[in-house]
Amino acid sequence: MAQTNTQFGYRRHPDQDRAGPNPAEHAVVVVGAGPVGLSLAIDLAQRGQSVVLLDDADRIGEGSRAICFSKRSLEFWDRLGIGQRMVDKGVVWSVGKIFHGEQLLYQFNLLPEQGHKRPAFINLQQFYAEAYLVDRVGELPAIDLRWRNKVTGLDPRNDHVALTIQTPDGPYRLNAQYVIACDGARSSLRQMVGAEFEGQVFEDQFLIADVKMTAAFPTERWFWFDPPFHAGRSALLHKQPDDIWRIDLQLNRFADPAVEKLPENVRPRIARMLGHDKFDFEWISLYKFQCRRMNKFIHGRVIFAGDAAHQVSPFGARGANSGLEDAENIAWKLDRVLRGTSPEALLESYHTERSAAADENIRESTRSTDFMAPVTAQEARLRKAVLSLAKESEFGKRMVNGGRLSTPSIYATPLSTADGDSWRGGPQPGASMQDAPVAAANGEPMFLTDAFIKSGTRFTLLEFGNGAAAEIPEGVGVIRIGGDGGLTDAAGLAAARYDAEPGSAYLLRPDGYVAARFRKPSRSAVDAALSRASGLN
Numbered sequence: 001m002a003q004t005n006t007q008f009g010y011r012r013h014p015d016q017d018r019a020g021p022n023p024a025e026h027a028v029v030v031v032g033a034g035p036v037g038l039s040l041a042i043d044l045a046q047r048g049q050s051v052v053l054l055d056d057a058d059r060i061g062e063g064s065r066a067i068c069f070s071k072r073s074l075e076f077w078d079r080l081g082i083g084q085r086m087v088d089k090g091v092v093w094s095v096g097k098i099f100h101g102e103q104l105l106y107q108f109n110l111l112p113e114q115g116h117k118r119p120a121f122i123n124l125q126q127f128y129a130e131a132y133l134v135d136r137v138g139e140l141p142a143i144d145l146r147w148r149n150k151v152t153g154l155d156p157r158n159d160h161v162a163l164t165i166q167t168p169d170g171p172y173r174l175n176a177q178y179v180i181a182c183d184g185a186r187s188s189l190r191q192m193v194g195a196e197f198e199g200q201v202f203e204d205q206f207l208i209a210d211v212k213m214t215a216a217f218p219t220e221r222w223f224w225f226d227p228p229f230h231a232g233r234s235a236l237l238h239k240q241p242d243d244i245w246r247i248d249l250q251l252n253r254f255a256d257p258a259v260e261k262l263p264e265n266v267r268p269r270i271a272r273m274l275g276h277d278k279f280d281f282e283w284i285s286l287y288k289f290q291c292r293r294m295n296k297f298i299h300g301r302v303i304f305a306g307d308a309a310h311q312v313s314p315f316g317a318r319g320a321n322s323g324l325e326d327a328e329n330i331a332w333k334l335d336r337v338l339r340g341t342s343p344e345a346l347l348e349s350y351h352t353e354r355s356a357a358a359d360e361n362i363r364e365s366t367r368s369t370d371f372m373a374p375v376t377a378q379e380a381r382l383r384k385a386v387l388s389l390a391k392e393s394e395f396g397k398r399m400v401n402g403g404r405l406s407t408p409s410i411y412a413t414p415l416s417t418a419d420g421d422s423w424r425g426g427p428q429p430g431a432s433m434q435d436a437p438v439a440a441a442n443g444e445p446m447f448l449t450d451a452f453i454k455s456g457t458r459f460t461l462l463e464f465g466n467g468a469a470a471e472i473p474e475g476v477g478v479i480r481i482g483g484d485g486g487l488t489d490a491a492g493l494a495a496a497r498y499d500a501e502p503g504s505a506y507l508l509r510p511d512g513y514v515a516a517r518f519r520k521p522s523r524s525a526v527d528a529a530l531s532r533a534s535g536l537n
Contacts, residue, residue, distance in 0.1 A: 006131060007059040010148040016172040026052045027338055029163065029176035031151055031189055033057075035066070035126065036306035036323040037182030038133035042080045043331035045142035046457075049338060052176070053143055054165065056150035056183075060134070062283070065126040067240055068317035071111065072408045072432060073324045074118040075449050075512065079457050082136045083118070086129060090122030091239050096221035098402050102228055105390045106397040107220075110405060115437045115493045117447040121317065121405070123219075123240045125210075154179070154192040156300045178334060179302045182323075185290075187308035193299040197311065199292030199362060203253040204373035206287055208314075209266055210244050213279035217245075223402035225372075225387055229272040234372050234402075236315070237273075244282055247273065248314075250373060257286040289313035289369045291362045297351040303330060310358040312365035315372065315403030322361050325409060326354050332457075332510035336534065346535030357409035364404045371401035408432040411513065414532060422519060426499035426506075433462075433512045436494035438487040448494060451479045451487060452512055459515070459530060460508045464500040471523040473530060476507075509533055 015024040028044060030037045033055035041051045077083040097107040110120035137143045153164030160175045181189035222237040233250035240246055249269055251260060259265060261284050271277040293310035306323030330350045336342035374380040389396030413430035427434050435449045452460060455477030465483025472478050480486035481494055489495055507515040507529050516529035531537050
């Protein structure tokens with residue numbers, strides 16, 4: 001397996017030498033050094049917070065696991081200083097094709113327009129993503145990453161959480177103002193707070209195999225219903241770096257996992273699909289779809305994110321990408337609370353926004369699962385009818401569900417009268433910012449997402465010039481397009497994507513989501529939107 005820097009040694013920490021009733025105290029402890037925990041720790045560190053990051057293993061996980069990372073995730077990783085490395089290694093794609101039998105039903109392009117810094121998706125093995133994130137952690141002294149530190153006890157207090165941590169040298173204790181649980185689907189911290197998942201586990205099983213081979217298939221997502229090589233069921237093919245290909249095959253719900261995972265039983269299935277057996281196995285696993293979440297993502301000062309908080313089926317690439325959206329959502333809010341610039345109540349908006357996003361992902365994932373693996377005779381008849389209709393009509397094609405791909409969530413956001421109803425387009429309050437090509441005053445080409453990073457990924461007013469400029473509140477960044485000294489929108493894409501008129505403005509949150517928008521912003525309107533988004537009223 002093409003991995004480097006995947007195993008890390010345990011090191012004893014001075015916190016372990018503190019005897020008596022006064023353990024070390026830390027502002028933030030993140031538990032779990034997967035993509036979500038690592039990204040969250042980096043975001044907090046870049047905002048000036050010190051973070052203790054604990055992981056019970058001493059290595060990056062084996063196998064590809066998550067492989068599809070969205071444009072939104074890449075933009076987040078750009079803010080963390082690691083996006084380009086991910087793209088350079090990843091396989092870029094935007095086109096997907098849906099087949100029924102041997103016939104192509106339709107194809108789609110997730111990013112048909114030009115003028116975006118990042119592609120719709122890249123495919124990249126999770127171990128690469130984790131390795132690059134660990135490298136970035138090593139560049140940030142504010143993060144204390146401790147391998148082979150397993151949380152075995154959690155005692156919530158009024159103003160902190162007391163943790164007991166097991167190491168090769170024995171247990172020790174520390175106190176944290178906040179604990180962020182990113183310890184995965186089998187989260188031990190979730191069990192410690194007495195919370196359970198609620199939702200549905202689907203009985204159909206899927207075989208997942210990563211195979212190494214040389215193939216001329218295009219870098220597209222191919223999904224089959226009832227293919228000739230796997231009659232009556234579904235299949236998926238995706239390309240990864242290093243000539244690795246991800247293959248998913250639906251199995252009978254009564255299949256024996258121990259038997260089905262044996263390489264000698266997997267090989268004939270893959271050979272039928274490819275038409276040859278000139279491949280090697282990198283990773284084989286079996287899974288069932290699970291669409292579940294915690295009822296509450298915040299338990300006192302313990303906050304849950306990623307798979308520790310919610311689970312969805314892997315079709316649609318909603319698991320890891322949703323977890324990364326959790327991380328970027330909680331980081332800026334926790335930073336403000338720790339600095340005292342926002343009340344602790346702001347953290348409740350994390351649960352409100354991200355639990356709604358989890359519900360949306362679960363709905364989409366459940367619908368995909370019901371279509372791909374119908375249980376009842378009625379569901380099977382419906383799928384058969386839809387697939388038949390899709391061969392003849394655009395309406396039928398839209399009903400086919402081979403896994404709706406992850407898109408950024410849109411948060412329910414209270415509107416002010418300044419937001420108005422005169423917008424014909426552009427990202428609405430609660431939606432993520434749109435990217436567009438622009439140029440600096442010196443002619444240097446860049447993107448709006450670059451300009452947001454340069455503004456400090458704080459509350460930022462995106463202004464479109466040649467109108468009355470708003471008075472900028474203290475601590476708020478500004479990106480100005482047009483006018484004296486502003487960015488140049490030569491292609492007009494920024495104005496078009498933001499439905500901008502002279503004087504229009506958007507207030508962006510520190511995670512790049514739209515807090516409010518204004519046709520003619522006034523200082524009082526900006527102050528009110530800023531106060532609302534900061535949890536101050």
